[in-house]
Amino acid sequence: MAANTLASPRLSTLFKLFKDVFKRHPEAIAAIACAILVLLGWQSLNFGWQGGGILILIAAYVIGGLDSARDGLTTLLQEKELDVDLLMIVAALGAASLGLWRQEYYLIVDGAVLILIFATSGALEGYAMQHTERSIQGLMSLTADTARLLNHGQERTVPIASLKVGDLILVKPGELVPTDGVVVEGTSILNQASITGESVPVDKTIGDEVFAGTLNGHGVLRIKLHQPPESSLIQRVIRLVQQAQTEAPPSQQFIERFERGYAKVIVIAGILLGILPPFLLGWTWEETIYRALIFLVVASPCALMASIMPTLLSGIANGARRGILFKNGAQLEQIGRVRAIAFDKTGTLTTGHLQVVNVLASQPDSPQLLQVAAALESLSEHPIGEAIVQAARQHNIAWTTASNGKAQAGQGITADLEDQSAVVGKADFVRTQVKTISTHWLEQSQQWESEGKTVVWVAQAGELLGLIAVADMVRPAAAQAIARLKQLGVEQVVMLTGDNPRTANSIAEQVGVNQVYAELLPEDKVEVIRKLQQQYQTVAMVGDGINDAPALAQATVGIAMGAAGSDVALETADIVLMGDRLERLEHAIRLGRRAQSIVKQNIVFALSFVIVLLILNFAGNITLPFGVLGHEGSTVLVTLSGLRLLIGD
Known part of the structure; x- marks a missing residue:
């Protein structure tokens, strides 16, 4: 009794967990269940359990093909169009019917495998859609209720x-x-x-x-x-992400048109082949139906679909080993076609953290400049102050506690330090409390500011102690990464930033960016990406912040920085660079180009094999088992070809 009492909550918890997983990932659960049933059904037939094997395979047909059948019928009834989903169902049912009629049960397995391939494709599409929904939810979490x-x-x-x-x-x-x-x-x-x-x-x-x-x-x-x-701006950002992610790229639209055109040709040809030969060629009706079903089996797009997905999945696995996470296979192809790349500045080309980069003291060998600056800035929570305090700690400089600290927003801080008045802040704020300032200090300050640095002036007892320059540091690998991208043939590299032009141009000069767009709001970044797409078609955007999300969504390929990236940027992007390694972009592009090459080879082989089988079928020189063997054999070959991407670059 006690054991049953304990088991009941566990079973209930397990059931709830399964229910929750099924609710969130119904397509994935259906694909997994279909795969298990296909394997069990195939093994049952091998062991001679025809009745049980057929029932198991029928369950695989229903579970794996229900969504495709619904989609295909919906397209047919509402849009008056034929698509590959409906063709797959017809081919699978035709193979099953012929298998039952001639008691060649392996044909039922062939149809089940065909359904499994499409069920897996549907699961991947569902997973991508969930990422889109989460990115929108992440943006909405930034808005107060x-x-x-x-x-x-x-x-x-x-x-x-x-x-x-x-x-x-x-x-x-x-x-x-x-x-x-x-x-x-x-x-x-x-x-x-x-x-x-x-x-x-x-x-x-x-x-x-x-x-x-x-x-x-x-x-x-x-x-x-x-x-x-x-x-509000954040609401416009949300709408921009929604719009950009629901717009199908031209390549996707082309694939959909091709699938529907292919389905129309095969269905019409199958119908004609099932009706005309007795009148034109003198075939018997049994021979005609037999040839028509062979036609549907060998013409089904298994090998054609297998030409793409195994290759892309292998490329995704290859990239994952190198810290490049592709969220879907389409973007692996697209990254290989990129002709222009736009980079965000802060947190992407730079580290996103302020650091002290220059110190100029009136007394070069004295620690007084950092001592006074750290004593006053320790009273503040401003990032510039935190950078100065951190620099003092790194140099093992100790300071005394300041008193009577007063912060003037946007200007600086005054305080009493060792019975003397001290001040830290902007030039105009500090200069009012300093007796004399030579042109040397002004020239140095202007020079640092022209380089995009923020200059902090420090004075005590009416005497200028020196200047401290603070800046967001360029990532060490940024310049080399951009140089390698240009060597690969990327035609245009630009920077998009909300920062001021002076700072942006300074960073751009250091890393080798071709063109700079500064003082941009999120919607401005989207507009720049659109203009680049008009000129270069395939454009990548690399960013890390929430403000980059609309541009990441609009770009042909959105690339987020994995460690520094915000949740929204990571969800919106198509590719994530783990560890913020910009140099991995080169490998991603090379991987995408190799994937394109293998996919093209596979498609040519798959279509050629289908054409050969169709010619042999019309000539009456192949049997159904041979057609199935050729069909499945070509599928296996293109699958193995795609697995080449698991190794090498």
């Missing part, structure tokens, strides 16, 4: 959808901005990396626009809505 509405001085929480133009909302420190608006009171620092990709948080004050989904810093902001919530 409610906002703090201010009405006659009273604060109350209301749904975002109820807000209207002219409403005044309150955003407290550490909160996400609920919708786009204009600051009417307060100052703060906002992290806009999710929207613009800027590595440095942006100062916001009265009159500045703020975006939904950005993170407020230390200040309290009162924001006035200047447009409806549904028109």
